[in-house]
Amino acid sequence: MLAIIAALPEELSAIVEAARGEGEIRTETVAGITLMHATLAGRQVLLARSGVGKVAAAATAAILAERVTGMILVGTAGGLGPNVNPGDVVIATELLQHDLDARPLWDRWVSPVVGVARIPVDAYLTAALAAAAVGACSAHRAELSALGFGEPAVHPGLVxxxxxxxxxxxxxxxxxxxxxxxxAVEMEGAAVAQVCAAAGIPFAVARTISDRADHNATVDFPVFLNQVAAPYAHDLVVGALKV
Ligand code: ADE
Incomplete structure (x- = not known):
């Protein structure tokens, strides 16, 4: 069974709604984190809203690691790459904690738990998300253009x-x-990656770009979060489950 994780309710709402349309959702609260046992695209899944930040994401991933055989994290991120713009999708190929620095004991960014700075994703789950991302971009092209965004693109690489x-x-x-x-920069992916790597659980991360991580981010982020994030996350996850 796969777990689907998002940090914020706005990022998970369309997925929860779709699951509700497929049958009863049973909720369970573990260590303050609500897990939703649900059916999505005909498959049994566990939906989890982690909350924001690496600690919340790691706690969620640790709870899920006892219950699932794979994890997919979706949500928004700030664009860093030169042509990574709001409306685009970034598919993580590896993840790094940019605020982790245990020098001189370990090299900068190295997670002492897993022994590397860059944690690689699962190739199979990631390929499924990348395939779904192409469909999600074309499905949301008109809506993004109405909001003033350019033609959406899919970028694989470091998150x-x-x-x-x-x-x-x-x-x-x-x-x-x-x-x-x-x-892209966000606040949860590398934490889920570290827990999954330590537990030997396959995982993948897809992020829709909500802002450029600059002074406009405080305006751009809530607009994107409220208008586009949920349907985008839905299309990425449901598309990947159908691959
Ligand atoms: N998630 C979405 N936008 C972000 C930003 N600018 N920084 C960190 N996390 C984000």
Missing amino acids: ISGDLFVATAEGSAQLRAELPDAL
Whole structure:
């Protein structure tokens, strides 16, 4: 059974609604985290709203690790790559905690738990999400254009996570300078990655870009979150489950 995780209710709402249409949802609360046992695209899944940040995401992933055989994390992220714009989808190929620094004991960004800085994703789940992303982009093209976004694109690459909402040009420029191949920044992915890597559970991460992690982020993020994030996350997840 797969787990579907999103940090915010706005990111998970369309998925929960679709699951409700397929049958009863049984909820269970473990350590304050609500798990929803549901059917989605004809498959048994566990839906989980983690809350924001690496600690909340890691706690959720640890609880799920006892219950599922794979995890998919969806939601929004700030674009860092030069042509990674709001409305685009970033499919993580590896994830790194940009605020993890245990030097001089370990090299910068290395997670002592798993021994690497860049945690690789599961190829099969990631290919399913990448295939779904192409469909999700075309399904939302008109809506994105009406909101003033350009033609959406899919980018595979490095996603970085930290306990920071990056909302200044200086903050995103520093991340770009230190990690030039980072495509997107968010607050949960690498935490789920670390728990899954330690537990030997396959996982994948897809993020829709809501902002450019600059001073406009505080305006762009809520607009995207309220208008596009939910249906986008739904199409990515349901599309991937059907692959
Ligand atoms: N999630 C969406 N936008 C983000 C940003 N700018 N920084 C961190 N997480 C985000």
